Amino acid sequence: VTHLPETTGFCQGSGHFNLxxxxxxxxxxxxxxxxxxxxxxxxxxxxxxTATASHALNGKLWWHQEDLRTHWVRPPRHGASxxxxxxxxxxxxxxxxxxxxxxxxxxxxxxxxxxxxDDRVAAETGRLRELDARRNDGREWPLSTYLAVIVDEEQMGxxxxxxxxxxxxxxxxxxxxxNRAGVPWKCYLLSDLRKHPxxxxxxxxxxxxxxxxxxEQVRFLRETVMxxxx
Numbered sequence: 001v002t003h004l005p006e007t008t009g010f011c012q013g014s015g016h017f018n019l020x021x022x023x024x025x026x027x028x029x030x031x032x033x034x035x036x037x038x039x040x041x042x043x044x045x046x047x048x049x050t051a052t053a054s055h056a057l058n059g060k061l062w063w064h065q066e067d068l069r070t071h072w073v074r075p076p077r078h079g080a081s082x083x084x085x086x087x088x089x090x091x092x093x094x095x096x097x098x099x100x101x102x103x104x105x106x107x108x109x110x111x112x113x114x115x116x117x118d119d120r121v122a123a124e125t126g127r128l129r130e131l132d133a134r135r136n137d138g139r140e141w142p143l144s145t146y147l148a149v150i151v152d153e154e155q156m157g158x159x160x161x162x163x164x165x166x167x168x169x170x171x172x173x174x175x176x177x178x179n180r181a182g183v184p185w186k187c188y189l190l191s192d193l194r195k196h197p198x199x200x201x202x203x204x205x206x207x208x209x210x211x212x213x214x215x216e217q218v219r220f221l222r223e224t225v226m227x228x229x230x
Contacts (some may be wrong), residue, residue, distance in 0.1 A: 001047035002187065003036050005156045006164040006172040019050070021193050023058040024041030031055065032106065035094065037176070040068065040079025042086040046094055050103045051151055053186035054077040059194055065108045066094050069123055073113035080113075088124050095128045099135055100184075147183050148202035149174070152190035155209050160165035171208050193225060203230055
């Protein structure tokens with residue numbers, strides 16, 4: 001819901017927009033997908049393909065398949081790094097990003113251009129695994145310290161999938177802008193605002209794609225969300 005809609009043609013052929021049904025299903029424990037294929041390079045912030053905060057909120061685990069290309073992949077593609085130092089830096093960034101988001105990692109290997117083609121990279125993932133095992137020792141910040149970023153999956157089909165409005169700047173690129181802004185943020189589905197009133201503990205909201213709302217939705221936003229100083 002944060003990656004496919006504005007990727008030309010993908011929302012019709014590669015995705016679905018009924019995440020709400022999966023989050024509400026008691027038979028589903030976790031969902032997974034690769035980390036976004038944009039901004040994987042050294043010096044960038046990485047990104048998720050979904051509204052990650054909605055998963056934990058609804059008792060699900062989001063699992064990132066970290067299929068990171070290393071310095072052994074030539075020619076470089078899909079964010080491959082240039083040196084062993086850059087490879088290690090990218091791996092550490094991804095652990096930090098997952099710890100901050102409360103999401104999980106599957107270190108994903110295909111061949112010698114990924115993890116196990118270099119003993120140094122394999123050793124580093126071992127160290128990162130030891131750090132990851134201590135994630136529950138940390139303490140979560142209160143919701144009031146986070147910007148709540150809201151995306152509505154029900155509006156994904158309201159525009160031309162081959163000519164998305166505003167290019168990639170409506171939803172897709174917001175992930176990079178937000179990461180670079182240095183603002184702590186959590187991304188939720190709009191439907192979670194009605195389902196989980198505890199989200200009103202956030203003090204600021206950013207709505208990415210609310211173009212078509214009925215009168216009840218407008219009333220809810222004005223009277224319940226945009227109230228009490230939010």
